[in-house]
């Protein structure tokens with residue numbers, strides 16, 4: 168009979184370890200709620216000891232999430248475990264996830280400790296965590312480069328100490344499917360008390376094998392799979408959740424297992440992560456890329472017209488990519504609008520829908536057809552409750568290749584109008600400099616990009632900016648049919664997020 172494999176999502180922890188992918192508290196909470204809708208079994212909400220912001224995020228998520236286990240990472244140190252428990256203790260189902268490296272390389276160069284010392288520390292810290300929490304996961308960092316006999320011993324010992332889950336990470340993405348299958352198979356057969364714990368795997372994508380290795384491990388008996396949305400994560404990333412889940416679903420003949428995931432939430436989850444982190448999804452990304460279900464060539468189109476099974480192994484609908492059967496435009500009513508948002512995975516109150524509908528009508532006056540991507544662009548930021556300290560009121564740009572680009576920008580700061588003028592290398596640069604004069608310095612522009620939301624000459628432009636204050640990065644997004652306006656909105660959005668975070672730290 169098919170067995171359930173659990174999905175452990177670590178987008179909020181390992182995913183956030185991707186350079187430039189930090190999220191603020193509201194963004195993390197928003198993502199956690201989406202992960203709950205996706206029905207992941209475990210949400211690793213962060214690394215509580217890492218910073219006060221991480222602690223607050225794990226705690227807030229633990230208090231808000233009802234249907235998934237909420238875990239915090241902790242080194243094998245009492246202080247880390249105290250902090251992890253403090254953060255997750257209000258969850259319906261809390262978990263402490265403690266780890267220590269087990270490979271000779273890490274022991275020699277990083278931890279500077281013997282195998283015996285590490286084994287002892289692992290056991291002590293699992294016991295320590297167990298005093299607080301019945302659900303304790305232990306990870307042997309760099310397991311795939313560790314001595315197998317030592318792994319059997321450490322897993323046996325931590326299970327005796329009370330670990331409920333033992334995790335086998337391929338921390339540096341070094342293993343291959345055959346080798347990893349053998350490792351998991353051998354752990355299953357050489358750790359005498361293994362039946363008392365869940366076997367988990369956690370694969371990185373340095374050689375592009377993270378999903379293949381995870382699936383090989385599942386075949387060998389792993390019952391918890393750690394992964395991230397869009398494969399986000401340290402360096403080349405982690406195993407992509409959507410690819411693991413859809414492989415299991417699509418190849419039931421090979422994988423005699425199932426997950427609890429609501430696959431129709433995969434696409435909305437992917438878009439949300441991309442928006443929150445500013446990490447774009449490559450067009451040919453499996454499952455959630457723009458081209459994943461696009462058929463361009465004649466022979467393929469002919470096949471698709473004859474029967475979809477000729478070129479589609481799964482339906483776009485099954486991953487939440489629904490075709491727009493009702494064309495939305497300026498003559499559409501709020502029923503069709505609301506229905507469309509629901510199918511795209513956006514959940515709003517009646518009042519929010521009615522406000523959004525007004526914005527939709529303004530956009531519909533500017534664009535002939537409103538595509539799904541336009542709707543996503545319209546509503547995405549509305550799901551986040553950030554306080555808008557600065558609001559764009561007006562701007563005027565003088566630009567050309569014979570004059571110095573000059574921008575006059577008027578912002579509202581708590582209903583008071585503030586105006587500045589600046590010149591720059593181009594219209595966007597001039598506008599940003601005018602905004603800098605209003606807001607003040609201290610942060611730097613790290614990245615700026617512009618792309619079209621949909622096709623056509625009336626397409627909207629979507630600007631993304633990253634600003635940096637000290638070590639923290641804040642992403643901003645702005646959308647408009649005018650690209651300068653989109654850029655200004657994105658810049659103000661990033662500034663507002665930064666100021667929200669600073670205000671929150673002061674409280």
Ligand SMILES: CC(=O)SCCNC(=O)CCNC(=O)[C@H](O)C(C)(C)COP(=O)(O)OP(=O)(O)OC[C@H]1O[C@@H](n2cnc3c(N)ncnc32)[C@H](O)[C@@H]1OP(=O)(O)O
Nearest residue numbers: 184214216217218242243244266267268277278308338401
């Ligand atoms: C494989 C992974 O993904 S592991 C998770 C990686 N994620 C992160 O590191 C993000 C969050 N990290 C942080 O914010 C910081 O690194 C902190 C707060 C955890 C620690 O910061 P610092 O105290 O300044 O230490 P720093 O990061 O420079 O060095 C790590 C220390 O932890 C020790 N350490 C590393 N892993 C472990 C472990 N699993 N158990 C116990 N100690 C450990 C190291 O030996 C080193 O100790 P030392 O200070 O005695 O030399």
Ligand SMILES: CC(C)C(=O)C(=O)O
Nearest residue numbers: 266306308309336338
């Ligand atoms: C902390 C562990 C699970 C990890 O992220 C890794 O080893 O990659």
Ligand SMILES: [Mn+2]
Nearest residue numbers: 181338369401
């Ligand atoms: Mn990892």
